[in-house]
Amino acid sequence: MRHKIRLAAAASGVVLSAALAAFPAASAATLLADDFGDGDSSGWSTNGGTWTVTSGAFQQAATSADAKALTGPGWTDQAVQARVRPSAFNGANRHAAVLARAQSTGNYYYLAVTNSGSVVLGKRAGGGFTPLASAPATVPTGSWATLRLEAFGTTLRGFLDNVEVVTATDGTFGSGRAGVSTHYAGAAFDDVLVTDTPGAGAPPTTTTPTTTTPQTPGTCATTGSPTGFASVTAWGQNGTTGGAGGPVIEADTANEVLAAIGQAGPLTVCVRGMIALPAGMHDVASDKTIVGIGANSGFTGGGLNIGLPVDNAVTAPPANAVHNVIIRNLVFRDWSDDAINVQMFSHHVWIDHNDLSSGYDGAIDIKRGSSYITVSWNHTHHHTKNMLLGHDDKNGAQDIGRLKVTYHHNWFDRTPQRNPRVRFGEPVHLFNNYYFRNSDVGVACQANSGCVVEGNHFENVEEPVSNHYAGPAGRCVARNNVFTGESGQPDCSGAVEEPRTYYDYVLDDPGTVKAAVMAGAGVGKIRS
Numbered sequence: 001m002r003h004k005i006r007l008a009a010a011a012s013g014v015v016l017s018a019a020l021a022a023f024p025a026a027s028a029a030t031l032l033a034d035d036f037g038d039g040d041s042s043g044w045s046t047n048g049g050t051w052t053v054t055s056g057a058f059q060q061a062a063t064s065a066d067a068k069a070l071t072g073p074g075w076t077d078q079a080v081q082a083r084v085r086p087s088a089f090n091g092a093n094r095h096a097a098v099l100a101r102a103q104s105t106g107n108y109y110y111l112a113v114t115n116s117g118s119v120v121l122g123k124r125a126g127g128g129f130t131p132l133a134s135a136p137a138t139v140p141t142g143s144w145a146t147l148r149l150e151a152f153g154t155t156l157r158g159f160l161d162n163v164e165v166v167t168a169t170d171g172t173f174g175s176g177r178a179g180v181s182t183h184y185a186g187a188a189f190d191d192v193l194v195t196d197t198p199g200a201g202a203p204p205t206t207t208t209p210t211t212t213t214p215q216t217p218g219t220c221a222t223t224g225s226p227t228g229f230a231s232v233t234a235w236g237q238n239g240t241t242g243g244a245g246g247p248v249i250e251a252d253t254a255n256e257v258l259a260a261i262g263q264a265g266p267l268t269v270c271v272r273g274m275i276a277l278p279a280g281m282h283d284v285a286s287d288k289t290i291v292g293i294g295a296n297s298g299f300t301g302g303g304l305n306i307g308l309p310v311d312n313a314v315t316a317p318p319a320n321a322v323h324n325v326i327i328r329n330l331v332f333r334d335w336s337d338d339a340i341n342v343q344m345f346s347h348h349v350w351i352d353h354n355d356l357s358s359g360y361d362g363a364i365d366i367k368r369g370s371s372y373i374t375v376s377w378n379h380t381h382h383h384t385k386n387m388l389l390g391h392d393d394k395n396g397a398q399d400i401g402r403l404k405v406t407y408h409h410n411w412f413d414r415t416p417q418r419n420p421r422v423r424f425g426e427p428v429h430l431f432n433n434y435y436f437r438n439s440d441v442g443v444a445c446q447a448n449s450g451c452v453v454e455g456n457h458f459e460n461v462e463e464p465v466s467n468h469y470a471g472p473a474g475r476c477v478a479r480n481n482v483f484t485g486e487s488g489q490p491d492c493s494g495a496v497e498e499p500r501t502y503y504d505y506v507l508d509d510p511g512t513v514k515a516a517v518m519a520g521a522g523v524g525k526i527r528s
Helices: 254-261 510-520
Strands: 004-006 015-017 030-034 044-047 051-054 057-060 066-075 078-089 095-104 107-114 118-125 128-136 145-152 155-160 163-169 176-183 185-195 248-251 267-271 274-283 288-292 298-306 323-328 331-333 340-342 347-352 355-357 364-366 371-376 379-381 387-389 405-408 411-413 421-423 428-431 434-436 443-446 450-454 457-459 475-479 482-484
Touching: 030 066, 057 066, 066 095, 066 185, 078 095, 078 176, 095 145, 095 185, 107 145, 107 155, 107 176, 118 155, 118 163, 128 155, 128 163, 176 185, 185 510, 248 254, 254 267, 254 274, 254 288, 298 323, 364 371, 434 510, 443 450, 443 475, 457 510, 482 510
Parallel strands: 248 267, 267 288, 274 298, 288 323, 298 331, 298 340, 323 347, 331 355, 340 364, 347 371, 355 379, 364 387, 371 405, 379 411, 387 421, 405 428, 411 434, 421 443, 428 450, 434 457, 450 475, 457 482
Antiparallel strands: 004 015, 004 030, 030 185, 044 066, 051 057, 057 185, 066 176, 078 145, 078 185, 095 107, 095 176, 107 118, 118 128, 145 155, 155 163
């Protein structure tokens, strides 16, 4: 386990490791962070339940107990954030929660997701629960949600998936520790972050490529536009608009989804709930937006294919290439082939704010001459074969001069390789991404590809960037990145075409990237 503080005045933005006991008074933005990636829970004190670190998360399995885990020396103003995944509830009005200003295991403020369809902000004093505010919300068992509880002065604010949902005023507890808890429920907790700044962890509103109106829980986000190559006018297409201008429909069965995504003409498909698709890949036609409703909608079993059938004899973009497709705010799990595959000169595709984990082959693969694509604000985790850009060292006839892709503000979370693995594409632009514990390699640029890697945060990535990873060498330029923990240094050489030749972009301070991406990447967090 690593507890870290961020020195607010440090111009470099580098995060320094320190023992928790050595923390000074809360003057830095980040007071504590724990992702349980090293497999232990040292620094946490538990009371009740059965607590273990399993599969990189802090889990409490017992449903017959009131269980708490506290950490930190105690602070006054604090924002406590964690990802929470309920697994089981024993009875009515049970919950999983994050805690702030905990003075003991029976005295604290809490923000809880319940099995009664609500999120509750409250206090526990002398062991008794007192709700202060609540709002309707549902987090199904087995699904992740992000809770953030802020306590600044007497103002308490609760956020669900980066959207403020409850607020209250109370002065009972002026300081205390941070923590997590379950009340006769089982749950997993991960990516605990404690800061002394209101709204800490939210994407900056002045420098991020997207605008700043938060997504309302349970809605279908049909607006927004990409930054990067998907915004460029090329190949007869002016940017990427997906199904804009066409009907908007809702689908909650596999048959409805497959019928909608394959039909001709512009269409926006709002996906409700987790839908089991048949195994294999399912074709998406041009001019489509496929977007999940809320933070718990998406697909299991099958994947989405954006592209014509493979034909090695085609070496230039055909007139009927699939184009103008948006994939947003979807959960992908247990796919049997790829989760998202883009092929055969498909162009103007925007893949944004998705959560991809635990599938068979690629999470997001782009190949065979496809181009003008942006991959942004996605969270990929617990998966090995993450992202390919170019599938074969011998496919230059289709790929040279193409595979122009932008990757920004993605969270490459313990994905060992292909983050991405690049062949032939130039320029491939990777900026403001957060790389964490990629055990094999971060960015691999090979087969005469050209990568510009800038403004990223690499944490515990031994080989963050390389143009000599495997096969023929590529070219890469690495600049203005942050390397922390046990990260190595880039292995880069050669000249690469500048992305600004094609589009303008705003580069965030790399010192802010980790917090911004952890809070903003994934589902339920679209800021349109």
